[in-house]
Amino acid sequence: xxxxxxxxxxxxxxxxxxxxxxxxxxxxxxxxxxxxxxxxxxxxxxxxxxxxxxxxxxxxxxxxxxxxxxxxxxxxxxxxxxxxxxxxxxxxxxxxxxxxxxxxxxxxxxxxxxxxxxxxxxxxxxxxxxxxxxxxxxxxxxxxxxxxxxxxxxxxxxxxxxxxxxxxxxxxxxxxxxxxxxxxxxxxxxxxxxxx
Ligand code: GTP
Ligand code: MG
Numbered sequence: 001x002x003x004x005x006x007x008x009x010x011x012x013x014x015x016x017x018x019x020x021x022x023x024x025x026x027x028x029x030x031x032x033x034x035x036x037x038x039x040x041x042x043x044x045x046x047x048x049x050x051x052x053x054x055x056x057x058x059x060x061x062x063x064x065x066x067x068x069x070x071x072x073x074x075x076x077x078x079x080x081x082x083x084x085x086x087x088x089x090x091x092x093x094x095x096x097x098x099x100x101x102x103x104x105x106x107x108x109x110x111x112x113x114x115x116x117x118x119x120x121x122x123x124x125x126x127x128x129x130x131x132x133x134x135x136x137x138x139x140x141x142x143x144x145x146x147x148x149x150x151x152x153x154x155x156x157x158x159x160x161x162x163x164x165x166x167x168x169x170x171x172x173x174x175x176x177x178x179x180x181x182x183x184x185x186x187x188x189x190x191x192x193x194x195x196x
Contacts, residue, residue: 014062127139139163
């Protein structure tokens with residue numbers, strides 16, 4: 001797959017407004033500010049495809065990108081942002097759960113977590129939901145450039161020890177949008193999900 005050919009298709013306010021449940025979809029999820037949009041831009045080699053921001057909670061809509069007529073990438077809104085009203089948070093958590101349970105075309109979930117504080121409660125809940133729905137998960141430890149090599153390896157080893165606890169198909173990589181560390185691994189996983 002040539003990820004460079006990704007094109008913005010639409011922004012959906014909730015899962016009911018997504019395109020028809022056909023073809024193959026892979027979604028990017030994670031806490032606000034985890035680096036979802038930056039990872040999508042690194043993957044697609046487009047600096048501005050997905051909006052990035054220093055202000056957490058920037059991506060409120062579900063952004064849909066097409067790779068071909070039957071393959072899509074989904075940038076889900078970040079969760080866990082403190083300043084969002086509780087009501088909005090709960091509504092979003094509910095629809096995230098629904099999306100993972102109901103969306104037939106979803107073939108893989110990329111869960112992005114800052115390498116310095118991975119596997120927060122909502123991250124774990126999301127991974128549990130995916131496993132329950134038989135959706136494979138790639139846990140991506142982002143901003144790996146923020147750690148020295150020793151600390152980075154330790155973080156990866158700790159995460160690799162944690163993931164069997166979820167059961168299901170959950171793997172971990174370290175990643176940096178800044179220096180493209182981990183990009184080949186991200187690409188090969190997405191390739192396999194999108195072409196199966
Ligand atoms: P929301 O849309 O708010 O949920 O955030 P997001 O997960 O899409 O995060 P985004 O990609 O907008 O990145 C958030 C901040 O982290 C920005 O300031 C990015 O420049 C920074 N950032 C993202 N990836 C990396 C990385 O790999 N390394 C470093 N050093 N900074 C990063
Ligand atoms: Mg974003």
